[in-house]
Amino acid sequence: MGLFDKFEKTATLYNGLEAAGRNPFTVVMEEVLGPTRAKIRGRETVLAGTHNYLGQTFEPSAIEAGRKALAEDGTGTTGSRFANGTFSGHKALEEDIAAYLGLEHCVVFSTGYVANLGAIAGLVNPAEDVVLIDADCHACIYDGCQLAGAQTIRFRHNDPESLDKRLARVPAETKGKLVCIEGMYSMYGDIAPVKEFVEVAHKHGAYLLVDEAHSFGIYGENGRGVSEADGVMDQIDFYSGTFSKALASIGGFVASRHREVDYLRFGSRPYKFTASPSPASIATAGAALENIAGDASIRARLWDNANRIHAAFTQLGFRIPAPSAPVISILFDSEEAAFNAWNFLLEQGLYVNMAIPPGTPGKESLLRLAVSSAHTNDDIDRIVTAYHALASSLQQAPIASAE
Numbered sequence: 001m002g003l004f005d006k007f008e009k010t011a012t013l014y015n016g017l018e019a020a021g022r023n024p025f026t027v028v029m030e031e032v033l034g035p036t037r038a039k040i041r042g043r044e045t046v047l048a049g050t051h052n053y054l055g056q057t058f059e060p061s062a063i064e065a066g067r068k069a070l071a072e073d074g075t076g077t078t079g080s081r082f083a084n085g086t087f088s089g090h091k092a093l094e095e096d097i098a099a100y101l102g103l104e105h106c107v108v109f110s111t112g113y114v115a116n117l118g119a120i121a122g123l124v125n126p127a128e129d130v131v132l133i134d135a136d137c138h139a140c141i142y143d144g145c146q147l148a149g150a151q152t153i154r155f156r157h158n159d160p161e162s163l164d165k166r167l168a169r170v171p172a173e174t175k176g177k178l179v180c181i182e183g184m185y186s187m188y189g190d191i192a193p194v195k196e197f198v199e200v201a202h203k204h205g206a207y208l209l210v211d212e213a214h215s216f217g218i219y220g221e222n223g224r225g226v227s228e229a230d231g232v233m234d235q236i237d238f239y240s241g242t243f244s245k246a247l248a249s250i251g252g253f254v255a256s257r258h259r260e261v262d263y264l265r266f267g268s269r270p271y272k273f274t275a276s277p278s279p280a281s282i283a284t285a286g287a288a289l290e291n292i293a294g295d296a297s298i299r300a301r302l303w304d305n306a307n308r309i310h311a312a313f314t315q316l317g318f319r320i321p322a323p324s325a326p327v328i329s330i331l332f333d334s335e336e337a338a339f340n341a342w343n344f345l346l347e348q349g350l351y352v353n354m355a356i357p358p359g360t361p362g363k364e365s366l367l368r369l370a371v372s373s374a375h376t377n378d379d380i381d382r383i384v385t386a387y388h389a390l391a392s393s394l395q396q397a398p399i400a401s402a403e
């Protein structure tokens with residue numbers, strides 16, 4: 001048995017995708033032309049598979065803030081938050097996020113992935129606590145459970161009753177119970193019934209962590225997320241998020257009404273043992289937060305765009321698993337059909353994400369489109385035209401095998 005034997009399956013998949021056409025997992029943005037356009041394979045392409053939901057990547061105020069931080073504070077922190085990697089910018093952003101969310105405490109981590117690892121592994125004691133997670137949770141929540149080494153129980157996706165049953169079976173001697181869900185799930189764009197989950201979790205004395213990576217800035221009257229839309233911002237226990245989507249930067253955070261979240265700074269390995277986000281990343285995230293908090297029209301544009309695209313795709317007869325949301329997926333019966341459709345759209349000058357099992361909820365293959373408030377009318381026309389052409393080609397002949 002060699003070290004590389006495990007890659008045999010990966011090599012078959014990778015080489016097959018390369019041989020059959022463009023590989024969805026090795027796309028290079030050769031030149032970035034703006035928030036919704038890039039050159040891919042020498043061709044100007046509409047980007048509808050990035051998570052630039054609020055179009056902040058080229059906002060002048062964010063770019064200026066990043067430039068200033070780069071010039072004044074340097075290229076990197078060269079250290080972890082725990083040691084020399086906390087600058088005044090990191091502290092100011094923690095305060096700004098806490099104020100925006102109306103939660104008293106916030107801890108910034110290096111990425112959203114690391115924030116969830118840090119929260120779960122920092123909060124949970126494997127000897128006496130248990131974690132319960134929605135089956136469709138993101139890999140970083142699963143990985144956080146592994147890092148914690150705690151007993152982990154999955155409940156059915158978006159099903160508070162399933163959580164209720166599982167919590168009822170947790171042995172009485174278990175000390176702490178942490179439930180993890182997401183606000184909006186990124187594969188289908190479906191949202192969690194957060195209010196019902198709060199009720200069930202608290203009925204059993206469990207704490208609730210909501211990962212709002214895809215819903216921060218987007219749902220709720222003030223963009224605070226699905227927890228705000230459900231009226232339970234003051235009841236959830238932990239709120240995790242990322243700077244890599246609505247805030248168009250890199251970094252992540254965990255916010256909470258519980259002051260104990262601050263102890264993650266001492267007890268959480270993912271906080272202590274990796275470098276903190278660069279001053280420019282922090283400054284651009286802060287400027288983007290100021291923009292989106294102060295201008296509700298950005299969020300309104302995103303929803304207008306999402307509703308237009310969702311309505312058009314519905315009319316075209318695609319299988320769409322969720323109501324209108326900033327993520328709009330269409331489902332295929334096979335990896336091959338999704339792969340061919342993905343290539344077809346790229347040839348039409350449109351980039352979307354392709355996702356295949358085991359990373360998809362129902363083990364189906366799908367194309368995932370992420371809407372941006374920065375999509376122009378022209379971008380949307382091009383998106384709808386490309387999907388229209390795809391629908392026609394699927395009707396003429398189920399997309400042929402790539403061989």
Ligand SMILES: Cc1ncc(COP(=O)(O)O)c(C=O)c1O
Pocket residue numbers: 111112113114116138140182186211213214242243244250251252
């Ligand atoms: C639900 C969810 N949580 C966390 C993350 C991680 O965020 P980051 O890109 O900041 O590591 C992602 C990333 O896609 C995500 O979808």
